[in-house]
Amino acid sequence: MTQYRIFASPDDAEMAFYQAVAERDLDGLMAVWSDEEDLLCVHPTGELIHGHNAIRESWRMIFGSSHFRAEATQLMHWHSTVVAIHHNTEVLFVGDDNTPHGPLHVTHIFMRGAHGWRLVCRQAQASSEIPGLQERAKHTLH
Amino acid sequence: MTQYRIFASPDDAEMAFYQAVAERDLDGLMAVWSDEEDLLCVHPTGELIHGHNAIRESWRMIFGSSHFRAEATQLMHWHSTVVAIHHNTEVLFVGDDNTPHGPLHVTHIFMRGAHGWRLVCRQAQASSEIPGLQERAKHTLH
Numbered sequence: 226m227t228q229y230r231i232f233a234s235p236d237d238a239e240m241a242f243y244q245a246v247a248e249r250d251l252d253g254l255m256a257v258w259s260d261e262e263d264l265l266c267v268h269p270t271g272e273l274i275h276g277h278n279a280i281r282e283s284w285r286m287i288f289g290s291s292h293f294r295a296e297a298t299q300l301m302h303w304h305s306t307v308v309a310i311h312h313n314t315e316v317l318f319v320g321d322d323n324t325p326h327g328p329l330h331v332t333h334i335f336m337r338g339a340h341g342w343r344l345v346c347r348q349a350q351a352s353s354e355i356p357g358l359q360e361r362a363k364h365t366l367h
Numbered sequence: 368m369t370q371y372r373i374f375a376s377p378d379d380a381e382m383a384f385y386q387a388v389a390e391r392d393l394d395g396l397m398a399v400w401s402d403e404e405d406l407l408c409v410h411p412t413g414e415l416i417h418g419h420n421a422i423r424e425s426w427r428m429i430f431g432s433s434h435f436r437a438e439a440t441q442l443m444h445w446h447s448t449v450v451a452i453h454h455n456t457e458v459l460f461v462g463d464d465n466t467p468h469g470p471l472h473v474t475h476i477f478m479r480g481a482h483g484w485r486l487v488c489r490q491a492q493a494s495s496e497i498p499g500l501q502e503r504a505k506h507t508l509h
Binding site for chain 1: 404405407409412413414415417442443445447448449450452454472474476478487488490492493494495496
């Protein structure tokens with residue numbers, strides 16, 4: 226029934242996205258993507274994936290080969306009544322390991338349609354920052 | 368007087384952006400960016416630049432060290448009355464050389480404010496495609 230979840234806000238949709246990633250829940254992940262709009266997903270590898278089916282297949286392969294969660298910090302957002310853009314910094318944690326990977330610069334674009342807010346574009350790009358530097362700095366401050 | 372140009376559409380603003388890049392016109396380029404909104408620019412290096420002054424300084428350095436033009440093809444766009452997003456593929460040509468570089472996956476976000484449409488975010492990421500492959504394919508078809 227995940228297909229018919231209604232997200233009342235872009236934040237709700239984004240939270241469901243990150244939860245689905247952490248749980249390797251492909252149906253849950255694809256329920257966040259719009260089925261009314263043309264879709265784009267650019268992976269940190271520089272690979273551009275176009276359309277619902279190809280994006281599903283791409284994440285099926287990612288979930289099949291790795292298990293990670295992404296901790297996202299919103300750096301900036303732009304909202305209108307039908308379009309919302311979030312720019313996040315994502316730090317990745319693989320398996321049960323607490324070593325931070327990334328960070329990634331991520332732009333998420335959400336559109337409000339008949340079924341609430343849904344993702345139409347994700348662009349994720351590796352940062353030039355040294356992996357884990359922010360995380361280590363945070364710990365150093367304690 | 369470039370500072371006070373009004374762009375009637377996201378396309379007008381984007382055209383001025385690419386023209387300014389080709390002409391290394393820093394004032395022209397910065398006139399495309401909003402002065403009402405918080406700004407973000409992610410370069411293909413993975414460096415994230417935040418705010419009008421830092422973005423200006425970053426492009427000043429780019430223009431000082433290289434001369435290139437970008438040929439953009441729009442792959443997808445999402446428009447509302449106040450926000451517009453363009454996703455482009457950019458092929459770069461350095462100096463007078465016709466060798467294509469890139470391509471880059473580029474997301475541009477425009478907002479409509481008191482002074483027309485202005486850029487608030489640019490994320491440019493190197494593609495995993497083999498540089499110039501599209502361009503060569505295009506020529507091969509002739």
